[in-house]
Amino acid sequence: MKNIARLCFALLGFCFLEANAQALFFDDFESYAYNRIGPQSARWTTWSGNEGGQEDPFVTDDPAFSGTHSLEIKGNMFYPNGGPVDCILKLGDLTSGRYELSFQMYFEDADGMYYNFQHFETPGEEWAFEVECHSGGVINGMTDCSVLLGGAREYFTIMRGGWTKMGHIIDLDNDEATLLINDVPVYSWPFSWQANETSGTNQLGGINFFPRDDFDAYVIDDVSFTILTSTEEVTVTTPSQLLPNIISDRATLAISPDLYTQNLQAHIWGTDGRLHQQIELDGAIEQQLDLSGLPSGSYLLVLLATDGTLLDRLPFQKM
Template sequence: MKKIYILAVALVAFAFTGTSQIIEDDMDFYDNAIDISSQSPTFDNWSGTSGTTEDGFTTDVIAIGIKSLLIGNNATSDVILQAGNQNGGQYTFSFDYYVADGATGFYGLMETNDTGTPVFTLTFYPNQGGAGVDEIRVGTGVVGTFDMPKDTWVKMTHLIDLDADTIVVLMDGVEIYNDAYGSTLFGAVDLWSVDGSCENYFDNFFLDEGILATESFDAKGFVTSMRNGQLTLSANEVIDTVAIYNMLGQEVYNSKLGATSAIINMSSYANGTYIVRASINGTVGSIKVIK
């Protein structure tokens, strides 16, 4: 039976510092006419040299917001998403993924961003070889299959624990893989035009240091709402503490609540995305809010 997860990133204080690299990119502000590696240090291509057929470009033809990253059917596009060469720790990596009907696809998780001697930990092949089978591989061996809808967006989430050597992969919140990760390193993600039938779109990349909150946190009924700069929190049980972080990892609020609900005045805070971290009867979890 497929297992459905409720996701929340359980952060610790200063989780955004040190070697952790946060990625949150909706792809909407790039110039479609310029290769993406020339516009952002988050992206590179396989050879490390822009102006080649490996270059990737954004498009506004298919996107969740305004634009997405297209890896098309030239069989040479090969974009590297830099994940910060993480060594140990727990990470949540996600993105929205669209594979055109009848097209093939590929992305691969890599130990480091060294493309000279690349080591892949896990690779994904939607519609592998055009045969209609969506494969997950370690090396050349198939270790799992999944049923990916085509011509629609799905959310791919990867919960990587480098210390415990585990990875859980979710598609739209449903587990499709749960096994050993195979390394203590996570350095990059390869987005490659695997063949002449490839047509892949990527959007809303997100990488953060943190772990999957247990399902017991969801049972606490923790919900938030934002209106006119006022953040309302509520839960089924007493909320012990609340901390709020901006996307630079800076703690902007911390309080002991000792109540099942509270209103926090955020009217003076800058507009943007924040992480709200709550401890409820010993269970910790976090969710994003937008002001």
């Protein structure tokens, strides 16, 4: 595997949850009650799809990275009435674009942790890669952890008993995944690989949090899902327009002459942080878009070049 020293991305400057923030989806768990998360969230679910039961993790306060809430992932020994936790964060079956999924993670000296990425939002079809730290065997608070990718296990070290930022850059346009520890790149490999083989589907479906054994126990907080774009600057003198601003079924996209290219995509994101539509534009400066399949609500149309360069952002309302 090659170590990566190249991170040439700029964050997309919008968020549906907080003005001027940068994440498509950010969850600090502060809005949830101290209970199982599945019935409280449209994005979190379980491996089986049955929410509110023993697979569903609890929102807790011990500890929390920010605020007072976090999400606990624990093995059977911590749940005398059944377990373990086996939960899914759905990421939309994305096939293009560049993204970062990160979260803060905490586990104690005697505990372990495990999670994996799935190529499909429906879990169990393809494990993209797996990350784990075994319980026990700790020396001076340090532990050897590993990522399983393409049938090979690559090792890294993190500190237990404190918070660690786990970052994952998924570049679907160039079929590349990068693991970062506290924002430092560790390994990079083709994202289409599966955990145990060097072939698979270049698609981002979700992340699965699961205790590998009865003694695994960790908490996560500040989960962020961000779209990344190239550092190329685009100067716009005439903005693009989406008309009308309040849409029933169809809309007209008038692309700025400053941005026009034969190769454009329109991504439509909802307030839930989910990608609802990917539209390949047909080469005309003025495009007719069929948005009849969208539920009522607030959306953002992101105009991208096929190399991932962000060109424009157009908010709109769907009746």
